[in-house]
Amino acid sequence: MKVAFIGNMNNNHFAMVRYLRDKGVDADLLLTSGEQSHFHPSTDTFDLEYMKFIKQLNWGDVPSFLTTKKSQIESDLSPYDILIGCGLAPAFCEKINRRLDVFIPYGDDIWSSTFYKFGNPLWMRKAWPTVAAQRKGLKKCKVWHMCHSAEMYENQYKKYQGNSERWYEGIPMVYAPIYDKTQLQYFLNKTHWAHVFTKIRENCEVMVLSHMRHHWSDMPDPNTKGNNILIRGWKQFCDQNKNTKSTLVLLEYGRDIIKSKKLIKELDIESSVVWLPKMFRKDIMVGLHLSDIVCGQFVNSWIGNGVLNEALTVGKPILTWRDDAYHKRDNQTLYPVLNANTPEDVASQLNRYLNDRDKNGTQIGKAGQEWYLTEVVKKSIHKYLEMIQKGY
Numbered sequence: 513m514k515v516a517f518i519g520n521m522n523n524n525h526f527a528m529v530r531y532l533r534d535k536g537v538d539a540d541l542l543l544t545s546g547e548q549s550h551f552h553p554s555t556d557t558f559d560l561e562y563m564k565f566i567k568q569l570n571w572g573d574v575p576s577f578l579t580t581k582k583s584q585i586e587s588d589l590s591p592y593d594i595l596i597g598c599g600l601a602p603a604f605c606e607k608i609n610r611r612l613d614v615f616i617p618y619g620d621d622i623w624s625s626t627f628y629k630f631g632n633p634l635w636m637r638k639a640w641p642t643v644a645a646q647r648k649g650l651k652k653c654k655v656w657h658m659c660h661s662a663e664m665y666e667n668q669y670k671k672y673q674g675n676s677e678r679w680y681e682g683i684p685m686v687y688a689p690i691y692d693k694t695q696l697q698y699f700l701n702k703t704h705w706a707h708v709f710t711k712i713r714e715n716c717e718v719m720v721l722s723h724m725r726h727h728w729s730d731m732p733d734p735n736t737k738g739n740n741i742l743i744r745g746w747k748q749f750c751d752q753n754k755n756t757k758s759t760l761v762l763l764e765y766g767r768d769i770i771k772s773k774k775l776i777k778e779l780d781i782e783s784s785v786v787w788l789p790k791m792f793r794k795d796i797m798v799g800l801h802l803s804d805i806v807c808g809q810f811v812n813s814w815i816g817n818g819v820l821n822e823a824l825t826v827g828k829p830i831l832t833w834r835d836d837a838y839h840k841r842d843n844q845t846l847y848p849v850l851n852a853n854t855p856e857d858v859a860s861q862l863n864r865y866l867n868d869r870d871k872n873g874t875q876i877g878k879a880g881q882e883w884y885l886t887e888v889v890k891k892s893i894h895k896y897l898e899m900i901q902k903g904y
Contacts, residue, residue, distance in 0.1 A: 544572020602649025738810030745858020808832025
């Protein structure tokens, strides 16, 4: 059986292809015309092996939906027995009357990509046919591989699930073998940012890293990260521990960078915050290894996403908001976190870590790492292997 993964948002599918190829599966990754350069496979590896199983498509985004001939899509997908995709893969499969076998949503592909937006008439004529095809394609997918998510996304699933099967296992978004701690010295020499992270680490007692996008919103929004909650909590923590040299590392990534910088200045905590440019996964993973705590999001509750899985992979405790009662209702196994969704909670959890680094740091991190390898990687890859063996 020959397998194709269509799209590579967050480098999710690049990780999955490598896991399956390790098991002997003939799997390729098809990059679409809508990929972000930030998530190219080269940003998540230290060698060129990926070139053997990566192919570039000239379609996959909204502008190419109307202009790409059916024959081109059919030709590109015909070598594959099983199609697994994200983004607009359901819409393009719908265009050639082929069903996507497994859909792995990353967020906007079931959110904004399913909404008819009003605006420029020219754009509407291009976008609306894509929305219609996406809605139809989603309902025809055989499987939705989507762990229990925030309520807004769960409502979208109920709307478009059709007769699909639902896999709740987490998505193995990070290919753990290359980021193992035993390989740290190797990839310290492979990244331009090693000396920067090392210098930060050497000059502080507590190093907290937040590499999530800066996105604030007072309205219901699945993309909201709650950066303001973290920043205000950091202020409280620093005020409570003036004799402890602590550093919060942030990345210049997202629409609200200026708002975050303004708030940091207003709170007079600029001396305890270091800003770094947006960087590739293979670079940020060095920072994760050297950090004490990694931050998630503080508004919407998630079990798994890119930031969380990256932190879990390297065994770091995660400071984030998670509604355990909401997620446990589906009997999902949860990994331990430093739970917070207010500035006071953030400061309290940081103090908790400071008071017992082994219990609230090392032990939590190791438990999370084990959870990722067993509950996510092992179980998910087993699911795919079963499907492929059955010729799904």
